[in-house]
Amino acid sequence: MQIIFGLAWLCLSLLAGEAVKDTLQLAIPAPVLAVVILVAGLGLYGRVPDGLRLVAEFLLRHMALFFIPVLVGMLALSDLLSDILWSLSLIILVSTVVPLFVTAWIFQKLAPPFEASSEGASQHETD
Amino acid sequence: MRLTELPAWPGLEGLFWLLLTLALYRGLSMLRARLQETAWAQPLIWGAILIAALLVGLDIELARYQLGGDWLIYILALSTVSIGVPIYDNRHVIRAAAVPFLAAMCVGSALAAGSAVMMAGLLDFDAALRATLATKSITSPMAFGVANEIGGLPVLAMGVVIVTGNFGVLVAPKIFQVFGLTDPRAQGLALGVVTHGIGTAEAVRRSALIGSFAGLAMGVNGVLTSLVLPIVFL
Secondary structure, eight states, rough: HHHHHHHHHHHHHHHHHHHHHHHHHOOOOOOHHHHHHHHHHHHHHOOOOOOHHHHHHHHTOOOOOOHHHHHHHHGGGGHHHHHHHHHHHHHHHHHHHHHHHHHHHHHHHOOOOOOTTHHHHHHHOOO | OOSSSSSOOOOOHHHHHHEEEHHHHHHHHHHHHHTTTTTTTTTTHHHHHHHHHHHHHHHOHHHHHHHHHHHHHHHHHHHHHHHHHHHHHHHHHHHHHHHHHHHHHHHHHHHHHHHHHHHHHHHHOOOHHHHHGGGGGGHEEEEEHHHHTTOHHHHHHHHHHHHHHHHHHHHHHHHHHHHTOOOOHHHHHHHHHHHHHHHHHHHHHHHHHHHHHHHHHHHHOOOOHHHHHHHHHH
């Protein structure tokens, strides 16, 4: 029964996301709006219901499974891919390595030293 | 993804492909555990390669696999929404370092998408391909939807995000080591922004702190970029 309620939370968020998207004619995917709505909803509710945590953890842990058919679907693009394979690989290489370095570097420069703000994080480990 | 359409009934053939996908995922997950969770052994990549090889080898149409495979794709929308739970869980973590967090995230995310789009322009890629690459710093289920909205190729967008994630996870430890980036929060943040779900999964295995920063960065970045991109591209 808990799982039903957990699924209901997710479906309701999606439903609200679709409704907002259609009403305001936004070019933002409904699932993205649904994430914002879910976080806001949890804020109002004050905690994560057990059923929702159960369902969400399952879905997040096994997300890779749901992607397999998407990746297989790239077969339909094999002509295009064979044309741009090398340039695409080069683009991915550069646009992965550079931001990895820059993002970590900026945070390390700007953030207070690690020990000072670690109490917020240790809280998470008890979740 | 329109949620109002009913999926086609998979039938005997579709159910076979669905079961095969589940079995491969399970088998490859067990294999990865055997191999000490090495980043090379992604069940997603190898599962997709094996199925694709089977389809090509036996000359089976993609549409027939998708009779079963589509059912898993419908669950993706729910998985995406689930990202809201870790974001809510970690709201204290971000509050403790909100400004550096947001600053590093915005620059990193803009750089990842911007450098990809700029190089695509230099290499004469067409508009659809450039729009596709613009989504590369969004977690893949969201990239799928955003690519759809801004005139990119959704399937390619997810493929690029997934490849980026796998590649990033392999090179990240070297980059952090060479440049002396030892703050676990900085590592988690970079992994979350650049390598998304795959990097986040990797980060969680290293430590809960790195993992919580990665998950949060992935979620917040995904939402913010999804909100901004349609404005830039339309």
